[in-house]
Every structure is written in C-alpha cells, then in structure tokens.
Amino acid sequence: MATPKDEYDHVFNLLQQHHEWFQKSIPLIASENIPSPAVREAIVTDFGNRYAEGWPGERVYAGCRFIDQVEFKCIELMKKLFNAEFVDVRPISGVVANLAVYTAFTEPGDTLMALSIPCGGHITSGKKELGGTAGAVKGLNVEYLPLDYKELNIDVDKAKNKIQELAVKGKPPKFVMFGASVFPFPHPIKDLADAIHSVNATVGYDAAHVAGLIAGQQFQDPLREGADVVSLSTHKTFFGPQHGGILSWERNAEKIKKATFPGMVSNHHLHEVAGLTIACAEMLEFGREYASQIVKNAKALAQALYEKGFNVLAEHKGFTQSHVILIDITTYGDGGTVEETLEKTNIIINRNLLPWDIKEGRHFMHPGGIRIGVSEVTRLGMKESEMSEIADFIKRVMINKEPLEQVKADVEEFRNDYQKTHYCFEDATDAYKYIKIR
Numbered sequence: 001m002a003t004p005k006d007e008y009d010h011v012f013n014l015l016q017q018h019h020e021w022f023q024k025s026i027p028l029i030a031s032e033n034i035p036s037p038a039v040r041e042a043i044v045t046d047f048g049n050r051y052a053e054g055w056p057g058e059r060v061y062a063g064c065r066f067i068d069q070v071e072f073k074c075i076e077l078m079k080k081l082f083n084a085e086f087v088d089v090r091p092i093s094g095v096v097a098n099l100a101v102y103t104a105f106t107e108p109g110d111t112l113m114a115l116s117i118p119c120g121g122h123i124t125s126g127k128k129e130l131g132g133t134a135g136a137v138k139g140l141n142v143e144y145l146p147l148d149y150k151e152l153n154i155d156v157d158k159a160k161n162k163i164q165e166l167a168v169k170g171k172p173p174k175f176v177m178f179g180a181s182v183f184p185f186p187h188p189i190k191d192l193a194d195a196i197h198s199v200n201a202t203v204g205y206d207a208a209h210v211a212g213l214i215a216g217q218q219f220q221d222p223l224r225e226g227a228d229v230v231s232l233s234t235h236k237t238f239f240g241p242q243h244g245g246i247l248s249w250e251r252n253a254e255k256i257k258k259a260t261f262p263g264m265v266s267n268h269h270l271h272e273v274a275g276l277t278i279a280c281a282e283m284l285e286f287g288r289e290y291a292s293q294i295v296k297n298a299k300a301l302a303q304a305l306y307e308k309g310f311n312v313l314a315e316h317k318g319f320t321q322s323h324v325i326l327i328d329i330t331t332y333g334d335g336g337t338v339e340e341t342l343e344k345t346n347i348i349i350n351r352n353l354l355p356w357d358i359k360e361g362r363h364f365m366h367p368g369g370i371r372i373g374v375s376e377v378t379r380l381g382m383k384e385s386e387m388s389e390i391a392d393f394i395k396r397v398m399i400n401k402e403p404l405e406q407v408k409a410d411v412e413e414f415r416n417d418y419q420k421t422h423y424c425f426e427d428a429t430d431a432y433k434y435i436k437i438r
C-alpha cells in the first residue's frame, strides 16, 4: 500500500520526468510556449495566494497595496504594446476572455459568426450541438464564416453575402469573431468591418494564437483595421504565463469591466498577472526581433518540409505569415497516428482537422492534417538552419521510416545546444530546469 508520502514523492517524480523529457524534445505545438525564468519567478510568489476582486484601486479585499500597483503596470504596458485605449487583464484564460466578450456584446439567442472548427475555428465559438462555448454556454446561434480552402482565409464576398442573407432572414449577426486556432494569414477585417457594422454587429478578433506576433508588430493590427474588441491568451505566441486578456476602446470599457467582474472571475490569478507584467516588459524590449524570427522560422520550416515531399498547404502564397503551418499528411497516415509516432521520437506536434476533413468522413481523432507552430523553438534560440534540421528529423520518421530509437537519439543530441530562453533580460536558469524550493 502506498503511503501518502509515497504518493507525494511519486507526483514529484512525474513532474521531474516531464521536465527531463521536454529538455530533450522538439516542442512544436502551435498553442504552446515557454515563459522566461523571470516570469517563472514571478508566478511562484505570494500573489498567487491572494484575492483582489474588482478593478485595481477599487478592490473589495484588503492586502492589495502591491497587487494594485502591479496590475496598473500590467494594464499600462499592455496598452503600450497593443496601442489600445482600454485593457482588462483579469480574464484568467482565452476562453474566459471570450466568455466576457460575448457577455459584454451579445444576449442569448443572438447570432455569432465565426470560423468552424475544421476551418481553424476554436471551440469557444462553436455551436451548441458541438458543445461549443458560444452555443452551449452563452446560448448564441452560431453561423460559420465561409473559408476559401485554397487561400486558407475567410472568403470576403461569400461572407458579405452571408451577412446579408442572415439580415434578410431577420437573424443578422450581432457579433462576428475573426481570428482562429489555425490561421496562417491575416484575416480580412478591413474588407468586412463596414458590412458588419452596417448590420449593427460588433467586430471581434480572437488573438489567442497571434497576440505575440501582433505585439511584435509582425502580423496585423486588428484595432486599427476595424476591430471593436480583441480577446487574448497570453501564453501562445505571447510568451507570458497561462492567462487571458481583453483589448478595446474606451467607449466599451464599462461593459467589458462588468462582464469580467462580477461576470466571469472572482479571483483572477494575481501571480499570473505579475508574470504577464514581466512578459510585457520583455515583449516591449525584444518583441519585434522575436516575432520576426518566428515568421522567418515558420516559412523556413514549411519550405524545408515541402522540399522533402510533405504537402504543406498554401504553397502558392509562401505557406504562412504567422507561426503556424498546416500539413495534409494523408499520404503518410492520419494526423492521430503521425502525432503518436513523432512523439516516440520526442517531436511534439498535434493532429489537426483539415477544412474538408468532415466532408471526407474523417474526424478529430484521426484527421487528415497536422499543425506545427514554431514559437517555442524560436524562444529556445533556433533559427532558419535549425528549421531544416527539424524538417529532416520529421522526414526520417515519416518518409524514410527509420527506426524510431535512432531518430530519438539524434533529436536528443540536437536539443543539447538549445537549453536557454532567448528574448529575455536574464537567462540564468535553463528553460526547462526543474526548480526545487522544498
């Protein structure tokens, strides 16, 4: 019988094994990243044990003297990074940010337009039948934005027509959400904002994936292109701790504040707010260089994989302008088995639906695609030449079918040289070092 102390030791053992594994792996999940040692230090502070309900300076808890100063600083730095009039850093994740945004701008029964999940959309803008947040939690009626499969982007003319058709049927959209979980190219906000505003709908933009690219000024600038409100995750291309946020204009401040609290959060994970503030300072200093290297790396990895025989989508337009690439993997298996096989060689990617998968009878567990993101390997200091080495490892597994143990050994050796976090002020601690404070 395991004693409580055995269980306790066992959990620490698992945590340590996880760290050791990631030290030796190539992490290519598009939604993931690593924070700096400085951010890791901020998130183990006592801020994580406190409450601070309300707006800084107007809390309903005592003990917030330093917490308020940090949160005001976080808001100030976020405003600077995104050139935003209003910022709320209390949503504890991207999902909670979207829930707050829906609460501020819609009523149950309203129509929301967004991309479907196979077309890159996120579960937060999913239909009720699919258990999506917009449908199942907020009671919104979800209509899909049409995607041009070849261009891997929203089809502007079809979207305009659909907005008009819905208006004629008496169900015009109340909210249109741009942004997605797979979007290699900037979305056409500018081309659609007038059509959306003309039916009195709100233009939203879900920047969960691309917040770091926007902050580094290497993607698009949704607030200048017509967005009324932008929701964020702070840990995908943005290299902060796992948290959320909302950007908007002063005119929307009060309804967003109210939707966040008391609507969506009680405590708002103050240690993560502290970590985010540190990440904002790093982003202000290093963001441009970091984001521009991400885009270069994504293009380089796509090109290298394409040249080695992989069907990387959107070749005719340079594969990507963001951190993410999408590959039709059906020649070599399905996304689920490819994910499992690569994991055995310490290459961590994820399966992904292709826009046409559902129509072709594939489903999420065994989709036709894989998605690869380069934010984390970029943060580890890798550049274009490392991208072609990574492409070669993937080819050796999927095309040459080399013994997995052999590739794994080479991956581990390759990773030895990339243990530090880049684009930060201090890197005394290795990126995946297990830190013991007991």
Ligand SMILES: *Cc1c(COP(=O)(O)O)cnc(C)c1O
Binding pocket: 031, 093, 094, 095, 096, 098, 121, 122, 124, 179, 180, 181, 206, 208, 209, 232, 233, 234, 243, 244
């Ligand atoms: C990841 C993601 C979210 C959710 O973010 P969390 O921080 O994981 O809650 C929301 N929207 C999109 C488009 C995403 O990709």
